[in-house]
Amino acid sequence: MEQDFEKILNKLVASTRSPRGKFSKTNSWILLEKRLPRLQHRILPLRTMANAAAVAVLCVLGWWAYYMFAPVPLQTVSTLAETRSITLPDQTEIVLNRYSTLTYPERFRGKDRKVQLQGEAYFEVSKDAAHPFKVKAEAVIVQVLGTHFNIEAYPEDAQVKTTLLEGSVAVSLIGKEEERLVLSPNESAIYNKDKKSLTLHTEKDASEEIAWRNGTLLFKSIPLQEIVRQLSNAFHTDIRIEDADLQNYHMTATFSDGETLEEILSLLCRNQKFGYTKTNDTITITQKLN
Secondary structure, three states: OHHHHHHHHHHHHHHOOOOHHHHOHHHHHHHHHHHOHHHHHHHHHHHHHHHHHHHHHHHHHHHHHHHHHOOOOEEEEEOOOOOEEEEOOOOOEEEEOOOOEEEEEOOOOOOOEEEEEEEEEEEEOOOOOOOOEEEEEOOEEEEEOOOEEEEEEOOOOOEEEEEEEEOOEEEEEOOEEEEEEEEOOOEEEEEEOOOOEEEEEEOOOHHHHHHHHHOOEEEEEEEHHHHHHHHHHHHOOEEEEOOHHHOOOEEEEEEOOOOOHHHHHHHHHOOOOEEEEEEOOEEEEEEOOO
16 A cells, blocks of 8 residues: 555656655655555554464464364273263264273364274264274274174183174274175174184174163073173173083073172072182182082
């Protein structure tokens, strides 16, 4: 704007026939400033506003860069002798089983939504095709877009089991994502820790895998070894079977929330060929003598 007034002033000076001493460019500019005091005040606020806008843009860009590239704080939720429901930032619903831990970011950022599980959890994932949901459970990666599934990955267990109830999931091993198993409802992917192998299994009724959400322990014609494994995880107690021939002894039983481990073991042993003893924090199941 100052340049425009400079041009006008030059034209005025050039067009006048008066002596330059009276109407020179310098004197005329001083006179013009006195007659148009608002001009100076108007130019200054415009410059100030431009500077303020530039500072605001830099602040916004700086905040955006920090938001996009700064490390995202992680949240860790752990349970003891109870289950717990969790809602993630993307509205995914999770039920965490006893003695389990879930780690997830305070907010999801990037192309994937990643969480880490130790123990057991049931997931109802919020659908977002552009941002796949991934669960890391030891050496296993479970990828979904939106579905209902259960993962069992206790550190002491010999396997990691992913069971699908609804939708579709892809299960793979870390570093071998291209060699994945795609599950359909009522199918499980079982990772054997010793063999480092991933195999596909068909379940008769996958809903039985999540009976624990209601506090129910459901044992439906399964070997005693599997019952002991589930009880060990549910009560965070070391339970051992002393006699190998008892490991494949099949049983059916259902226990509700609130029953103690001692009550459950007493009922299991009733009228059976085995009993149990407790030494310190270890429970040992042994065959009864005739």
